[in-house]
Amino acid sequence: MKHIVAQLVTDALAELPELADAAADLSIESTVERTRDASHGDFATNIAMRLAKPARKNPRELAASIVAALADDADVDSVDIAGPGFINFHLNLSAFHAELETILLQGENYGRQASRDRPKILLEFVSANPTGPLHVGHGRGASFGATVGNLLEAVGYPVHREYYVNDAGRQMDILGVSVWLRMLEKDGIAVGFPQGGYRGGYIRDIAETINTDGVTSVSAESVLSGLPADAPEGDKEAYLEALIGKARTLLGEAGFDHVRQQSLELIRDDIEDDLAEFGVTFDTWYSEQSLTKTNRIDDALEVLRKRGMLYEKDGASWFPATDFGDEKDRVVIRANGIKTYFASDIAYHFDKRERGFDHLIDILGADHHGYLARVRAGLEAMGYKGDDLEVELVQFVTLYRGGKKMQMSTRSGEFDTLRQLRAEVGNDAARFYYVSRSNDQHLDFDLDVAKSQSSDNPVYYIQYAHARIASVFRQLAEKSLKWNDTEGRNHLALLVEPQEKALMTSLSRYPELIELSANNRAPQHLVHYLRDLANDFHTYYNAHAFIVDDTMLRDARLYLISATRVVIANGLGILGVSAPEKM
RNA sequence: GCGCCCGUAGCUCAACUGGAUAGAGCAUCAGCCUUCUAAGCUGAAUGUUGCAGGUUCGAGUCCUGCCGGGCGCGCCA
Known part of the structure; x- marks a missing residue:
């Protein structure tokens, strides 16, 4: 409906060539807005005030000349000039009647725009580590991402929804060893569970259901011998590393991998089910492992190398991120030969562009804000525009019950998973509340209000x-x-x-x-x-x-x-x- | 210390990328069901937009500096 007014103003301006220069870089549509006060009519434009300065004219005089140039239109009852130079439009009711007819004719398509070819948008969201069930914070990213995806599609953009599965690296070893230790426990072999392991009850569930074919049985003695002390007496990382070493040697690479991959798949499937029940689905689940398998990381690093965007120092390979505005240069290959997370991240985003997506939107938790500068730097270094990547940060969620803030750590609070939240307040209330605040604001989620079946809700x-x-x-x-x-x-x-x-x-x-x-x-x-x-x-x-x-x-x-x-x-x-x- | 996000009614939040008198809900008070669902409606009250400057016709919105809160600053993922 707004376009009726915008078109009239555009046509009027075309009648006033002396304003053409002043209006050159002004979107007329953006000057037209709904009035806040009904006495000001239905729509108003502040164009006369916006043009006053470049045209070096009095805004009210400008408004008068624009109004004089307006063509008569059946949808417009009257036009007047008010305040410092607003032009107010009072529409005929017939315009609203026509809109009602449009609504009923278009039905579920009302409010949707014709689809366009570009930019093709890749929308990445949730991407929680597959080391445990989704918690309430991920729920916000899921709701926000899904809704933004729906909105972008509604205005015509092709949207591809993707979940990046961080299924590589050390965290997979920690997951595998955590499950293995619970399996041993089930067989009566008690090993001090590492501080740095995943302690959630779901690990025990996995240990119960996992297929043990091909997993060697081991003796208590062989596991316990030569283990260093865990924190606080010893070093937490060293203890964890020693246990991972045990898993590797006692189970063999194949055996350990079997435990690791099964654990991963069970968790990933659980996450997928959880999200599907929440009405959140993805077009692709992009595996970090696949980046390695298909040499995409090496490919990306090769592109950087050819462009002179890698250098060696202290035995490691560095990316000069400071050349692109980041705070410091970043290591991509460590001195021990292992590639960093940043290397796969940069390769992943490179791959997104190579797959033909024009605009990349990452929806990330607020604690990831430090990555924007370096990943954007990576894209620029590989010849893409930094603006191709847009990051939307989702701030944290705090749950309240009975007016009190709830503790949500896995250990102290029982309430921390998305699934539990959905069970308590229902999917509708959860989807709704998660997006009821701007993503860059902290969200206070009041369980009592979300559950109440009253006008409060x-x-x-x-x-x-x-x-x-x-x-x-x-x-x-x-x-x-x-x-x-x-x-x-x-x-x-x-x-x-x-x-x-x-x-x-x-x-x-x-x-x-x-x-x-x-x-x-x-x-x-x-x-x-x-x-x-x-x-x-x-x-x-x-x-x-x-x-x-x-x-x-x-x-x-x-x-x-x-x-x-x-x-x-x-x-x-x-x-x-x-x-x-x-x- | 540096970087990012934020600060609006007692509480939870809006304010359409700089517009006209800063708005809703909750809570509080006073009313409305023989009538399509009272999970509803009507009315009343609430402000130095954290503080101080600046930019301009005009600032909650943009800039600078403080104050307060959150998050981040690894050859971790």
Whole structure:
């Protein structure tokens, strides 16, 4: 709907060649906005004030000349100039009626834009280490990423969702040894469980279910002999390293690998199931191991080397990240010959671009913010633009129950997994609350509110509006009445109540909200919009009956609430929240 | 110490990339069900936007410096 006004202003400006220079680098669409106050009309543009300086003219005079150049339009009732130079547009109700018709014609596609070819977006999110179940912090990344993906698709971008599985490196050895020790424990061989191992109960579960074919049985003596002390008496890392060495020698590389890979697969499958139940799915699960297997890391390092972007120092290979604005140079191959995590990270992002994705979005936990500069440096060093990589940081989540902050460490608190959270508050509430705040703000997640089935709870408030509309149509059927949508469309002019105008206005904003939310990667705008829309509906519901004797009025009102149902369902769909017919 | 994120009503949060009188919900108080779901609605009250400067027609929003909180600064992943 906004484009009606933007087009008028654009055409008017074309009539004023003397302003062409001043308006050259101004997006007219961006100057048009909804008014905050109904007395200012429906839309306003601040273009006269924006052009005042470059055109060296008084904003009100400029506004007057723009208004004079505006063509007459059936959708516009009146235009006036207000304040320092705002141009206010009062639209004809017919424009809103046409929008309602569009909503019902387009249905679930309302608010979606035609698909475009580019940029092709690779959206990487969650990417939690496959060393244990997802915790509540990952849930936020999952909800945010999934919703941003939906938003970007809604505005037409091709989006590829990817989960990067960190299934290589030392953490896999630690996982394998943790499981092995629990297996030994089950067989009555007690080895001091390492401080640095994974201690969660799920490790025991894996030890129970793992396929032991090909895993050598060992004696207690062979494991315990020659082990150094664990912390606090000894060194935690040395103890862990010694145990990993034991696993390697006693089980053999193949045997240890068997335990490691099975553990990995069980955890990865569990994560995938968890996310699928949460409505979060991926197009690819990209394995870090595969980077090594396909030599992608060596390929990337070779590209750097050819470009003179590697140097040797202290026996290690370094990448001169400072040349690209990072704080310090980074090691890619350690003196012991092992490649660093940064090497695989750089190769991974290189690979993303090589696979043909134009724009890379990484959704990361806030504790990863240090990586942006170096990975971006890596891309630039390999000849890509640093801007190709966009990082959205998701801040931490704090759970509250009974007004108190909950401890969420694996050891002290029992409550820390995403699965537990979903079981307690439900998927809808979880998906909703996770995106209700800007991603760069800390999130206080109040379990009591999320669970409450009352007006305190915005999820239910919005869903209830949807269910109420469905209920109205059930009532209609019970009274053996039928809604004639054509008649409804023809008599929309009968909708003259203030609540009806307010609802129509809110509905017409939906496409703008989707675009805003997508462009800013800001689902919380959509959340707040839906809350306001539901409020407009509930207010209307309480003020006026829809199923009235006057057939024409009834059909028109049902037309309006049908459109409301469509918009609420579409908005909730983007958030990954269900739109129930009945509550 | 350096870097990133943040600071708005008693609480939880908005404010459409610089616009008009900074808005919602919760909590508090007063009302509304013989009528489509009261999981709802109506009304009342709440501010030195952390502090101090600066930029301009105009600043919660941009810049600088403080104060306060969170996170990060490995040849770990």
